[in-house]
Amino acid sequence: MALVSLVSGVTALPPSVAVVLLVLALAGLLMHHHISFERRRAGVPLPPGPPAEPVLGHLRVIPAANPEYAYMQWSKEYKSDVLGFHILGQPVVVLNSAKAAVDLLDKRGANYADRPRFVLFEAMGFKRTLTFLRAGPAFRLHRRILQKRFQKSAITVDQALQTKETHQMLLGLLANPSAWETVLRRFATAIVLGIGFGISIHTDADPYIQMAEDASYALGHGGAPAGTPVDYFPGLRWLPSWMVDRSLRFARTWHWAIRKLHEAPYHAVVTSAEGGGPQASSLIQGLLAQRQSQLHTGAEPELSEDDIKGAAAAVYAAGQDTTWATLIVLILNMIRNPDVLSRAQQVLDDALGDRLPTFADRARPELAYIEHIVSETLRWCPVSPVGVPHRTVADDVYKDMFIPAGAYVYANARAITHDPSVYANPDAFEPDRYARGEPLPVGQFGFGRRICVGQHLAQASVWIAAAALLKCFKLKAVKNDRQVTCTDSEVKLTNGLTSHPNQFSCLFEPRVDVEALVRKAGEV
Numbered sequence: 001m002a003l004v005s006l007v008s009g010v011t012a013l014p015p016s017v018a019v020v021l022l023v024l025a026l027a028g029l030l031m032h033h034h035i036s037f038e039r040r041r042a043g044v045p046l047p048p049g050p051p052a053e054p055v056l057g058h059l060r061v062i063p064a065a066n067p068e069y070a071y072m073q074w075s076k077e078y079k080s081d082v083l084g085f086h087i088l089g090q091p092v093v094v095l096n097s098a099k100a101a102v103d104l105l106d107k108r109g110a111n112y113a114d115r116p117r118f119v120l121f122e123a124m125g126f127k128r129t130l131t132f133l134r135a136g137p138a139f140r141l142h143r144r145i146l147q148k149r150f151q152k153s154a155i156t157v158d159q160a161l162q163t164k165e166t167h168q169m170l171l172g173l174l175a176n177p178s179a180w181e182t183v184l185r186r187f188a189t190a191i192v193l194g195i196g197f198g199i200s201i202h203t204d205a206d207p208y209i210q211m212a213e214d215a216s217y218a219l220g221h222g223g224a225p226a227g228t229p230v231d232y233f234p235g236l237r238w239l240p241s242w243m244v245d246r247s248l249r250f251a252r253t254w255h256w257a258i259r260k261l262h263e264a265p266y267h268a269v270v271t272s273a274e275g276g277g278p279q280a281s282s283l284i285q286g287l288l289a290q291r292q293s294q295l296h297t298g299a300e301p302e303l304s305e306d307d308i309k310g311a312a313a314a315v316y317a318a319g320q321d322t323t324w325a326t327l328i329v330l331i332l333n334m335i336r337n338p339d340v341l342s343r344a345q346q347v348l349d350d351a352l353g354d355r356l357p358t359f360a361d362r363a364r365p366e367l368a369y370i371e372h373i374v375s376e377t378l379r380w381c382p383v384s385p386v387g388v389p390h391r392t393v394a395d396d397v398y399k400d401m402f403i404p405a406g407a408y409v410y411a412n413a414r415a416i417t418h419d420p421s422v423y424a425n426p427d428a429f430e431p432d433r434y435a436r437g438e439p440l441p442v443g444q445f446g447f448g449r450r451i452c453v454g455q456h457l458a459q460a461s462v463w464i465a466a467a468a469l470l471k472c473f474k475l476k477a478v479k480n481d482r483q484v485t486c487t488d489s490e491v492k493l494t495n496g497l498t499s500h501p502n503q504f505s506c507l508f509e510p511r512v513d514v515e516a517l518v519r520k521a522g523e524v
């Protein structure tokens with residue numbers, strides 16, 4: 001209506017003529033778009049997929065919750081590991097095999113390094129956060145900083161912090177076993193907060209744990225990344241809340257949680273520095289120091305304040321919930337598979353005797369079973385099942401299928417890690433599959449130039465936590481907990497950027513003198 005009044009006002013045409021002109025202009029635009037698309041495609045077919053609805057395309061065809069399962073089903077139905085969709089004209093491609101993901105996202109990385117615009121996450125309050133940055137100079141800058149900080153050879157400096165927090169976790173589980181989810185949250189949060197901001201967590205009630213939990217809730221319940229109505233119609237962002245869908249209302253409601261994640265730890269560090277307080281070494285402290293020295297010399301600082309907040313918040317936001325969720329999947333599988341649990345405990349007892357694991361134990365062949373449990377946890381339930389979408393820069397052709405420029409490309413980690421042509425009995429939790437020669441999982445950390453920068457740190461954190469808590473505790477299911485006793489396919493997962501099993505109960509009972517082992521480890 002506003003557009004019609006504008007056209008008729010500017011051109012002094014009667015409103016009915018303005019409407020006709022607008023409709024004609026729109027039809028012309030669509031026709032032009034269609035003709036140029038068909039010319040570019042030159043008869044090469046798009047990847048197959050289910051029938052679309054007129055105009056909306058697959059908007060209502062792709063389930064809003066946990067679409068990874070529907071993609072797996074369609075992949076079988078259409079006998080293709082590459083599927084094609086369009087949502088309101090936006091092409092979407094889903095890769096359902098490791099081969100397709102490696103061929104495109106890894107081997108043709110430059111063409112698949114872009115991201116869509118994540119309007120829902122912008123509405124939630126994310127700013128210059130690597131995960132959501134489009135390809136370009138800011139992406140390259142943030143990627144370079146974080147990749148260097150978290151490369152395999154650099155993260156050995158974090159082992160002291162990871163070990164300290166592991167011991168803290170063991171004492172927390174001993175003191176308050178029923179709050180095990182919070183204790184694990186504290187572990188995951190303390191590591192990324194320590195590395196990102198140099199901030200220590202002192203109690204289970206520390207406000208930073210709640211902050212992390214709130215941000216996780218916001219990230220985990222808004223809907224598929226770049227897949228909600230406002231991501232397709234950014235204009236919806238300006239409508240009042242009563243006119244918009246659930247996901248945008250949710251993003252607005254939880255905006256405070258994401259802003260707090262960016263602002264609170266940043267200001268704590270800056271305030272402490274300005275007041276001459278202690279300056280723990282951290283990612284943010286290094287970046288602030290670099291900015292200060294560039295300002296002192298009169299040079300244009302490479303990083304703005306928003307860059308620094310965004311880089312550190314990326315570590316906090318991307319690192320804590322995913323690590324925590326992976327530990328939740330581990331616990332679930334330990335109580336669902338008591339044989340695996342008792343074998344792991346036997347392996348740990350034989351290899352370690354009367355002491356806790358350290359990172360020096362990780363490479364020991366006698367402990368390969370623990371490494372396999374970590375790999376199987378990452379495979380059995382990739383906590384970011386459709387990952388974060390990439391976006392194509394230019395048109396591409398793959399196996400005689402046309403992938404247009406600007407397509408959103410999802411690697412379906414769930415399909416890749418449960419591919420029956422790669423993994424025997426893929427729904428079963430079987431750490432021994434790797435000893436039998438099945439390949440270690442790929443896809444749970446994404447692919448190509450956007451692959452998770454924190455993957456080595458995350459695996460190290462999950463390994464030390466797993467080895468220590470399996471060494472110290474008997475884990476038992478609570479009778480009649482449906483989540484635990486039901487079959488694999490019925491485990492209900494949360495839906496969002498991270499996805500993990502819904503709440504379940506677990507009994508933690510010490511099987512060693514936990515305090516004595518922690519004390520002994522501290523003396524070494």
Ligand code: HEM
Pocket residue numbers: 130131132133143146150314315316318319320322323326383384387388389390443444445446447448449450451452453454455457458459
């Ligand atoms: C088990 C734990 C983790 C899982 C499963 C995980 C998974 C992922 C996935 C699937 C992506 C998207 C990759 C792609 O687009 O191809 C990603 C990106 C990212 N992850 Fe992780 N992650 C974990 C832990 C961490 C940690 C500990 C950090 C912190 C250092 C971190 C930082 C990031 C960042 C900054 C990105 C964005 C990379 C980019 O867009 O260029 N992640 N992660």
